[in-house]
Amino acid sequence: MSWRHATREEIYRYYTEEFPSYVDELPSFITAKGPKQYALAFREPHPVRKDGVPDKDFIRRDTWQTNASGDRTSAAFHDFDDVLEFIRHPARNDPLGRSDFALVDPDLLDKPDPRPNAVYYALDHWERPWVLLIDIDAKTIARERATRVVSDEDGSGDSEELLDAAGILDADPAGYPYAFDDIDQAIEYGFEVRDIFEDDFNAEETMVVYSGQGVHVYLLDSDPAHRYDAKSREVLNDLLQDTYEIPIDPVVTADRRRVARLPYSLHADVCSIVTPIESPNFDVRSARPEVLRE
């Protein structure tokens, strides 16, 4: 088995038919007003209304309007159905409304209605502290593995060549810069981080999410003892990397303005559902949407 991109139609079908059944399972902080922003990525850039502004392939939308002093005024999404409508037809349901910077209405263009290649939410929340998320990427693991296998002495070899030499590009999923083994390895690391959170950091509420090309590990306790600011998160990064030797993306942990893939959203490049998982034995092939299975 290998992987493929989801088509525009498949993406639409997924968000219309399958995704609504997962909405009740979303973490409780994912609401119409919870995160400060939702964000969408498109495969092709889509124009905005104002002339001279470049086309956008990534848009962020605030969940609330704010006034000049930054206080919240009115909500952009009244309930999660509004978010869902925005995901299905971003240009028609753009919360920016008639603003110059809203996406151009597809009816005015020859171009088709844009479909989200990925759906994100902001880690920064209105009603709770900034969510702690650790990102472990199969690409990093694959690249390290390739360096070890090929023993690239000067370490400056071209990434593509290195992966090719290590046989990673040919291994399933073919053509991707990692193998299934690397994803499995990422998942193992993910559960290791969860154990560290629980054992060494007294966390009670944790979550491991298969992200499509790796895992996200969440520490969700919101008591004062777990309100880690950027500096504490830098320390956590250093510890995970140096003491526990877990290959993580440190930038994601320490930057509160980051967005994370929305659980149960579709990773359209690999045609996989971003899935909260309970065990390191999770089979990534099971994350393929039901509506798209042949």
Added chain:
Amino acid sequence: MTQSTPVEDERAAYRVATLPPEYGTTRINQLFTRGYNRYIVDGEEQPGDLLTDLERFGTAAFKEDVRANAAEKPFVDKPGILAVLATLSAICVKAHPKFEHAPPRKIQVLYDIRELYVNNLASLLREFGDGSLQQDIAEVLYAKDPGEDGPHPGRVCTGIKEMPKFGDRLYLEIPMAAASRKCLVHAETETGEAGELLTRVENNCLYVPVGDFDTKYREYASRAFKKLLRVQEKNLSEDQMTWLTTNESAITERIDRFIETGHHERIWRDWNPGERTIRVLRDAIRDAPDEVVSLGEFHSAKELFEAVEAYDPEAGWKRDVCNRISSPRSLGNLLASQRDHRSLTIREHRNTNHYRIQESSRGVQPLDVEAIEDLFELPCMANMAERLHEKKPVRKDLYNFARMVMWLPQYQDSDLETIVADLKGVFSRWPWYDEQVTDYQIRYEFSNTIGGDTPLPMNCDNDDMQRYCIGQEQCPYSIWGSLPFPDEMYDQLSGTEGNGNEF
């Protein structure tokens, strides 16, 4: 609730002495008051006792072993007195005429006083024996700046604990929510890279080895001393200042002596980097095992570098110099930049440079010279004097002798007649003495300049002096090092090429 003041409460005194930047002028002055109160007996001030103690403190601070010992056992056993003595000593130093226009950061003796204060304070803290004070200090040392989420609401340091799980030592407990990279302590490695992480994790807290607290506190205390000094300086009235500088003599005299004997590195911070480098190399060469390298011989940068690597000096400034030499290449570059140094000769040998460092001409036992006769304390001069009883002098002997006298500080500004008269007074003791001949010879010498510069006095490497030399290894003196020649003489030296054998 009224807060107890450092005047009557020892704990408060310790807090202010250890964390002065956290307090205002009032509290710091109360700490000084507590110190001054020790010099009031039955309502009578005892300025003499204060003066004796501060002179003792100030002069002790110039001794490296005293400073080091104070880290183990306090030199002064009360925080208030320590603050008073250290700041007053520093004020006396700053009042020395030599430092009138010098920025304090250039004055080495101020660093010495501060080091004695910091070491003393560190050992006092240990003796105070109350962990809660260390905990208060840790709050300051490990606190992070408030971020977007505001300051961490709880305590930064929630305890100082033994953690048998992590080995037998004490750890500072810092909740993860209060943590910053300051808390991540790495072992030092030989290569200077960060070694194994010594900070441990447990129970949503970091455990930082107490040793790191000591290191961080020393850095902090260095800055803290500045604040104490500033408050004390503002605190003193003009009369008190005049009293202090008029009556204090021991510290000033010690500084004068350093100046007179050419111990510039004890006075000035980072004094003459080239001179410091050569001195350290000389020490390293002397200290090298198996005589692989020796003074007065040519060696490659690699050989000299190996000697530096093996050398483990005690003095802080020497360690600094060594640390700056990271490879044979860096040593070579450093020496090339000092190629004019009188004790250094660089010779190209098969496309690589070889370097010769010569025996010290400075930094040896100083000699007070009040009258010309005092010069005969030098063994070579005594030998010469002895020989002159038996035999007429070689002409060069007289010239050399006259040049040496010309450079003595007391003759720098006197007129020629005085010098000639005094020299004739010395020469007249010898049987060959002829007033007219000597008079002529001396005047001839004085009129003889080298490109307008007064000729340098001879040094120990001077060929004519060698006939009287008892051997530089045996001699506790050196001519250039022991005699109180003025800075201008050495300035002139650094402008001359070669290794000092030119006359």
